[in-house]
Amino acid sequence: MQANLSAAQEEATRKAAAARKAASRLAVLTTEQKDEALGRMADALLERAAELIEANAIDLKRGEENGTAPSLLDRLRLTPERIEAIAEGVRQVIGLPDPVGRTVQAIERPNGLSIEQVTVPLGVIGMIYEARPNVTVDAAALSLKTGNAVVLRGGSAALQTNLKTAEILRSALAASAIPPESLQLIEDPSRASADAMLKLSGLLDVIIPRGGAALIRNVVENATVPVIETGAGICHTYVHEDADADMAVAIAVNAKAQRPSVCNSMETLLLHRRFAERGLARIAASMKEAGVELKGCPEALSLLGSGAARPATDEDYATEYNDYVLNIRIVDNLEEALEHIDRFGTRHSECIVAESAEAAGEFLDRVDAAAVYHNASTRFTDGFEFGYGAEIGISTQKLHVRGPMGLPALTSTKYRIRGTGQIRG
Amino acid sequence: MQANLSAAQEEATRKAAAARKAASRLAVLTTEQKDEALGRMADALLERAAELIEANAIDLKRGEENGTAPSLLDRLRLTPERIEAIAEGVRQVIGLPDPVGRTVQAIERPNGLSIEQVTVPLGVIGMIYEARPNVTVDAAALSLKTGNAVVLRGGSAALQTNLKTAEILRSALAASAIPPESLQLIEDPSRASADAMLKLSGLLDVIIPRGGAALIRNVVENATVPVIETGAGICHTYVHEDADADMAVAIAVNAKAQRPSVCNSMETLLLHRRFAERGLARIAASMKEAGVELKGCPEALSLLGSGAARPATDEDYATEYNDYVLNIRIVDNLEEALEHIDRFGTRHSECIVAESAEAAGEFLDRVDAAAVYHNASTRFTDGFEFGYGAEIGISTQKLHVRGPMGLPALTSTKYRIRGTGQIRG
Numbered sequence: 001m002q003a004n005l006s007a008a009q010e011e012a013t014r015k016a017a018a019a020r021k022a023a024s025r026l027a028v029l030t031t032e033q034k035d036e037a038l039g040r041m042a043d044a045l046l047e048r049a050a051e052l053i054e055a056n057a058i059d060l061k062r063g064e065e066n067g068t069a070p071s072l073l074d075r076l077r078l079t080p081e082r083i084e085a086i087a088e089g090v091r092q093v094i095g096l097p098d099p100v101g102r103t104v105q106a107i108e109r110p111n112g113l114s115i116e117q118v119t120v121p122l123g124v125i126g127m128i129y130e131a132r133p134n135v136t137v138d139a140a141a142l143s144l145k146t147g148n149a150v151v152l153r154g155g156s157a158a159l160q161t162n163l164k165t166a167e168i169l170r171s172a173l174a175a176s177a178i179p180p181e182s183l184q185l186i187e188d189p190s191r192a193s194a195d196a197m198l199k200l201s202g203l204l205d206v207i208i209p210r211g212g213a214a215l216i217r218n219v220v221e222n223a224t225v226p227v228i229e230t231g232a233g234i235c236h237t238y239v240h241e242d243a244d245a246d247m248a249v250a251i252a253v254n255a256k257a258q259r260p261s262v263c264n265s266m267e268t269l270l271l272h273r274r275f276a277e278r279g280l281a282r283i284a285a286s287m288k289e290a291g292v293e294l295k296g297c298p299e300a301l302s303l304l305g306s307g308a309a310r311p312a313t314d315e316d317y318a319t320e321y322n323d324y325v326l327n328i329r330i331v332d333n334l335e336e337a338l339e340h341i342d343r344f345g346t347r348h349s350e351c352i353v354a355e356s357a358e359a360a361g362e363f364l365d366r367v368d369a370a371a372v373y374h375n376a377s378t379r380f381t382d383g384f385e386f387g388y389g390a391e392i393g394i395s396t397q398k399l400h401v402r403g404p405m406g407l408p409a410l411t412s413t414k415y416r417i418r419g420t421g422q423i424r425g
Numbered sequence: 426m427q428a429n430l431s432a433a434q435e436e437a438t439r440k441a442a443a444a445r446k447a448a449s450r451l452a453v454l455t456t457e458q459k460d461e462a463l464g465r466m467a468d469a470l471l472e473r474a475a476e477l478i479e480a481n482a483i484d485l486k487r488g489e490e491n492g493t494a495p496s497l498l499d500r501l502r503l504t505p506e507r508i509e510a511i512a513e514g515v516r517q518v519i520g521l522p523d524p525v526g527r528t529v530q531a532i533e534r535p536n537g538l539s540i541e542q543v544t545v546p547l548g549v550i551g552m553i554y555e556a557r558p559n560v561t562v563d564a565a566a567l568s569l570k571t572g573n574a575v576v577l578r579g580g581s582a583a584l585q586t587n588l589k590t591a592e593i594l595r596s597a598l599a600a601s602a603i604p605p606e607s608l609q610l611i612e613d614p615s616r617a618s619a620d621a622m623l624k625l626s627g628l629l630d631v632i633i634p635r636g637g638a639a640l641i642r643n644v645v646e647n648a649t650v651p652v653i654e655t656g657a658g659i660c661h662t663y664v665h666e667d668a669d670a671d672m673a674v675a676i677a678v679n680a681k682a683q684r685p686s687v688c689n690s691m692e693t694l695l696l697h698r699r700f701a702e703r704g705l706a707r708i709a710a711s712m713k714e715a716g717v718e719l720k721g722c723p724e725a726l727s728l729l730g731s732g733a734a735r736p737a738t739d740e741d742y743a744t745e746y747n748d749y750v751l752n753i754r755i756v757d758n759l760e761e762a763l764e765h766i767d768r769f770g771t772r773h774s775e776c777i778v779a780e781s782a783e784a785a786g787e788f789l790d791r792v793d794a795a796a797v798y799h800n801a802s803t804r805f806t807d808g809f810e811f812g813y814g815a816e817i818g819i820s821t822q823k824l825h826v827r828g829p830m831g832l833p834a835l836t837s838t839k840y841r842i843r844g845t846g847q848i849r850g
Contacts, residue, residue, distance in 0.1 A: 417796060
């Protein structure tokens, strides 16, 4: 155990140090140099797709032997079409504006000091993620565009795929005269290697976890490196008494069932009593049609009639199902909806469906969440849907960045101060 | 031990929960309401100055009995003049623009969604600090102005002063119809209470440590709540071969000796060899006159002559003296200066003194630090000197805020999205 840990620490430290060294060279690259390398990365992925698929087959075979669920195997699988889509994603990053080198503010002080605040790369990004092989390419491309070096630590299930991907991307970097050391992949997929990364203050500037709740909790609880927390989403839709019933049904079904596995999908539907009396039956019917299993508060159960739903407990309200399951709770007023959201929400995405501008305004003001919606599905909380052209993840914390993270989330700032000999009195 | 820990956890949790409850009411206060309460806080401090001085006398007496150093006792001491200055600081916050409720961006999407990103308070701020009683008032005033609740945990040496200060400020809040629960002071000044705060994820949105290196290290290493790291400063001044000697001497002496105890003062002076040959003697003489003890690299020692300085070790280069001590190292070129700064700097404030615009440009571009200066003293890294009108601290991390923190550092954002029934396809 101790020996394992030491080897993991050694690999993580060595690779992070190499990335840090490369980072100082990345920070001064021009947009053109970075975009040229991104183009080579996309080309290399397509040219060497056969190698990638071969490496991926090894991971898939091992997954099958280990009895991995078909849905997870599908997530892991690379096909020529998927590789094309991944390469196309890299090309799209080329078209995005370079977030580095922008002047945030320019201050002229009475003493003659000229203070300019400019955007700079974060430095070295640590990314800890699970079995989706596209994250390796996405993270590499977004890090390069923002002038950051990156240390990737993917899941063991995708190890051969990730190793081959990193090899292809690094050779593309080398051909572009960009230090390939700026892209590091940890080859030890044990928990120890992730834990070692969490402690590399001074070498890593940030760690971004992408994955399930257990992975994210481990990172947040044990990292000494600053973390951008992503992902947990217990999202609500509150339907006010005066809501348009057609709109309420459409938004609720979309928020729950269009793609239940993602963080911006709805887990609990809050209905004003007067809306429930006229609209609950329609919503329940539409949810059933969409394959959604219902749980309800006592009042909802009694309105729905026996057998239509199971009782919802506080534990249910606190659960991110990521599945075709929905809690329905009836509330007396907006205030009670706000209290429920404050108690059970994860401050991700919350929605009110209402005709009343006053109720909507109060909801938009008072709900403490990254994204608060009036009359639209919570499923829109997404970097592409916001028009950012890329998404590194969805931050559920308040520091640095909140909500969908576009390229600027991977930058910091520095002050350049020009004087003529000023000293402090 | 276990019993102690539990009591500390109980107090921290209870007070943070009360602060969180109050935070939702603070977030919707108007600027006028907040400013009115700030005025009452300043008034109350002046009106009840005698009570404050009485409480402070208890702390001072205990400090004397415990053999506390005179410099620390002086830092702890409140006088009528100091209380006036503290109250005046609160009044200055009234005049600053309210950073909450600003529109950061407004996005209209092709599907008709209207996305507005607005600034909001962080929520609940945890502040862990040492014996300076003015921090209690500063933190309370800056938190209120930014709509945040705050949980304060000061040092044991200032406990009676802090208790009285908090009592005065809370009664001023109550008179302003602002929930006094928005200002919480932890009454247990043990290490256990600070440690308990570090784990209050979900109740505290950020912890800001203010104090010495050991305090900050403990917070960074053990917090699960996001941290804004402040303070550590190993700052350099590099004098290029073509520098104006008068300017170099003035800037170096100011950076080192104007106030050595603060984080933006210089610890190591890097001299280009050709500058050292003509300028080192003058700099050494001026430093001696300012009471600065010198350490030097072998070349500096040989240029200075025997007895003028002691040898500087790598450990010296890695030390934040915060005192009248300076390392002098001679380098062959700009590259060697950059390498030294990269190795030993804490990414706080760095300066080049040079006539060459090219050398200055390269230094400003390539040094990775919060503030990089050309021909000005590093002592200017300060919220007031930057014109921010307030300073919560100086961030040495890259996430969220870097360098001097003005009021906007205590805000986050949220997205308000208005639709007409949009669902995701």
